[in-house]
Amino acid sequence: xxxxxxxxxxxxxxxxxxxxxxxxxxxxxxxxxxxxxxxxxxxxxxxxxxxxxxxxxxxxxxxxxxxxxxxxxxxxxxxxxxxxxxxxxxxxxxxxxxxxxxxxxxxxxxxxxxxxxxxxxxxxxxxxxxxxxxxxxxxxxxxxxxxxxxxx
Numbered sequence: 001x002x003x004x005x006x007x008x009x010x011x012x013x014x015x016x017x018x019x020x021x022x023x024x025x026x027x028x029x030x031x032x033x034x035x036x037x038x039x040x041x042x043x044x045x046x047x048x049x050x051x052x053x054x055x056x057x058x059x060x061x062x063x064x065x066x067x068x069x070x071x072x073x074x075x076x077x078x079x080x081x082x083x084x085x086x087x088x089x090x091x092x093x094x095x096x097x098x099x100x101x102x103x104x105x106x107x108x109x110x111x112x113x114x115x116x117x118x119x120x121x122x123x124x125x126x127x128x129x130x131x132x133x134x135x136x137x138x139x140x141x142x143x144x145x146x147x148x149x150x151x152x
Contacts, residue, residue: 045069049078049150051092051130059143060084061130063092063104065116067151074122074151081113082106088132088142095127095147096120105138126151 051063065078082090090106094116106114120126131144 051128051148059132060086061090061132063128063130069122072122074120076118076120078116079113080104080106080116082110085110087135089135089138091131091133091138093129095129096124125149
């Protein structure tokens with residue numbers, strides 16, 4: 001008889017503890033689904049980038065922005081800025097899979113900037129290379145930094 005009383009008094013507390021455990025597991029599962037599945041579709045990951053990882057201009061040229069993973073593509077946005085009074089143009093070369101993809105040129109003069117807006121494959125390796133060039137002929141590279149890989 002004593003055993004029956006102990007079991008009866010334990011049953012309601014066991015039900016409560018079981019309910020709490022089930023609710024906690026359900027909450028953990030919901031958080032994992034939201035983090036691993038929904039967040040990828042609803043909020044694309046944004047990764048900041050900067051030329052040569054510098055917060056300030058290197059050789060008078062500064063470029064920075066964001067990379068946004070949108071499905072099978074990467075949207076590269078940013079700004080190229082010429083911060084020096086050196087009578088040279090600023091140039092940012094975007095490299096995709098180690099080959100020149102596009103040149104972003106800034107010939108407006110010192111303390112000016114221009115926008116960067118590119119859509120690239122997310123499977124590609126993306127790098128940037130900043131240069132100082134001839135003020136009127138951007139195809140003549142004067143001085144370039146080493147490429148900096150910004151994706152992946």
